[in-house]
Amino acid sequence: MQQTVDGRVQRGLERRERILDAAVRRFARRGYEGTRIADIAKDAGMTDAGLIHHFPSKEKLFLAVIERREEVYAPVTGSFDSVAEFLHALIASVKAACAEPEYLRFRAMLSGAGMIENNPATAHLEGRLRLAVERLVPLFAEGIKRGELLPDQQPLPMVLHILALNDGLRAQWGQAPDLIDYAGTFETSIAAAYRAFSGRTLPPTHG
Structure with missing residues (x-):
């Protein structure tokens, strides 16, 4: 039985x-x-x-x-000792997402759907954005305090810039996946953003 x-x-x-x-x-x-x-x-x-x-x-x-989709492509979680460590984790998560193209395309669609009134995705995406800002602004603020990031930077604009890079490149990939190297372009863009925020090259990941 x-x-x-x-x-x-x-x-x-x-x-x-x-x-x-x-x-x-x-x-x-x-x-x-x-x-x-x-x-x-x-x-x-x-x-x-x-x-x-x-x-x-x-x-x-x-x-x-x-x-x-969030089980397959888990959002970046946990605590980080530096902004650089977080950025490496984010790059790794994007590369993992590219291994699941159907879910990646679905997430690209969600970004647009979240702008539509009464769409089931709207509240979810707003909650995810607010949670990301809540978690990451203190990390970037600590990066400024420690000297990892330049003292004339503001944490919230930096966080929003990083999130916008991801959202924008993912949306472009969704429109023309044969044209956009999402993971490679994202990694290059993150390295450039870190250089602008810190005045130095993104250090290599450890482990």
Whole structure:
């Protein structure tokens, strides 16, 4: 009996994964409004009712894809001893994201969707931005205090500059992935930003 139950649970998890895989492709290319539950169900090889059993609404499925995207491409977390250490972690996270192009395209779509009133992504993206600012401004302020960054810099504009580099290059990649080397251009841009902020070259990562 236990084996039967476990098998049923496993099949349910596999169906859920198929739905998420189909959903990220559809949402990435069609956006929230342009995607239909029926199309996702067809791509996943199941009926509409079978999909709704796992995700009762399109909004819940959309938010589940956002959550899964953050599992696959985890945001930069943890504490850092320097701004340089954080920037290296951010570069590494961008390179990891490039290994999951469907989720990367989905995230590029989210940036535009977040500007649309009442889009399910809006509150999520605003919360992520506020959290990033809350976490990073003290790190950059400490960098100024320690002498890592130039004394005439302001922490908030520097943080927003770094975040904007990521958002902008990711959006350009979403428009023309064959033209934009997202990871390589981002790494070069971060090195240039650090040089402007600190007056020195971004030191190599350790470990």
